[in-house]
Amino acid sequence: MAKYAVSDLDRTFSALADPTRRAVLVRLKNKPGLSVSELARPFSLKLPGMTKHLDVLSDAGLITRTKTGRTVAVNLSAAPMREAIAWLNRYERFWTVSLDRLAVLVEEDGEQ
Amino acid sequence: MAKYAVSDLDRTFSALADPTRRAVLVRLKNKPGLSVSELARPFSLKLPGMTKHLDVLSDAGLITRTKTGRTVAVNLSAAPMREAIAWLNRYERFWTVSLDRLAVLVEEDGEQ
Numbered sequence: 705m706a707k708y709a710v711s712d713l714d715r716t717f718s719a720l721a722d723p724t725r726r727a728v729l730v731r732l733k734n735k736p737g738l739s740v741s742e743l744a745r746p747f748s749l750k751l752p753g754m755t756k757h758l759d760v761l762s763d764a765g766l767i768t769r770t771k772t773g774r775t776v777a778v779n780l781s782a783a784p785m786r787e788a789i790a791w792l793n794r795y796e797r798f799w800t801v802s803l804d805r806l807a808v809l810v811e812e813d814g815e816q
Numbered sequence: 817m818a819k820y821a822v823s824d825l826d827r828t829f830s831a832l833a834d835p836t837r838r839a840v841l842v843r844l845k846n847k848p849g850l851s852v853s854e855l856a857r858p859f860s861l862k863l864p865g866m867t868k869h870l871d872v873l874s875d876a877g878l879i880t881r882t883k884t885g886r887t888v889a890v891n892l893s894a895a896p897m898r899e900a901i902a903w904l905n906r907y908e909r910f911w912t913v914s915l916d917r918l919a920v921l922v923e924e925d926g927e928q
Contacts, residue, residue, distance in 0.1 A: 717833035721826050726903070733907060789904045791838070795845060795897060 712765065713791060716784045719764035724749070725757050729766065729780065737777040824877065825903060828896045831876035836861070837869050841878065841892065849889040 719725055728743055744754035758778065761767045765784040770777045831837055840855055856866035870890065873879045877896040882889045 711835060713838070714833050714835060717829045721829035721833060723823060723826060726825070729907070785904065785907060789901075792897065792901045792904060795841070 712784055713787060715764040716766065716788045719760050719766055720788070722757070722760075725761055728757060728761065728778075732767065732778060732780045736779050740776050740778065743778060824896055825899060827876040828878065828900045831872050831878055832900070834869070834872075837873055840866075840869060840873065840890075844879065844890060844892045848891050852888050852890065855890060 724747055727747070731743065731746075732738060740751060740754055740758065743758070744751055747754070749757075758767065758769065762769060765781055768779050768781050770779070836859055839859070843855065843858075844850060852863060852866055852870065855870070856863055859866070861869075870879065870881065874881060877893055880891050880893050882891070
């Protein structure tokens with residue numbers, strides 16, 4: 705019997721399964737060090753709502769938060785995302801081959 | 817204000833956030849067309865438990881199920897996984913650069 709605990713990969717994929725959280729990562733990539741209120745603004749989210757999303761991203765290790773005085777600067781963190789990419793890329797060959805095969809089948813079908 | 821509906825990407829990452837479901841995808845990559853009971857066996861899962869996981873993978877478009885008589889053959893499906901890979905790869909440059917920079921810092925630190 706295969707047994708699993710909640711893994712880093714579970715937390716990473718779970719954190720990525722929300723459009724607001726993915727959009728936060730995209731914004732942080734372009735503008736590192738944004739504050740929580742700057743991150744909340746485009747979503748019309750109140751601070752507690754954004755803080756909850758940041759908690760999920762932080763638990764997954766995808767961001768770091770650094771407090772200076774009363775401001776929290778948020779930055780991306782690299783390692784967990786790389787683990788997720790590595791997991792998916794192991795299967796990329798399958799997905800690529802499948803789509804190539806599909807393209808060949810469609811072409812063959814068109815020639816008949 | 818940015819508004820989002822539940823997207824394909826949400827469903828894909830959410831489906832990937834479970835170790836049993838990831839293991840099912842790995843097994844199907846190596847052995848396409850396994851039946852539901854063959855998939856359930858290594859996890860000591862009952863059929864309804866495995867069926868629930870397969871429902872999630874199927875809703876995310878990651879697998880197809882084909883019924884022949886009383887047997888259901890399960891196969892991988894490529895497109896949604898490719899979308900997830902594409903999303904992550906857009907950020908790969910950031911993660912790679914960050915880790916390279918970290919390696920340089922560690923090296924510099926070791927030289928002092």
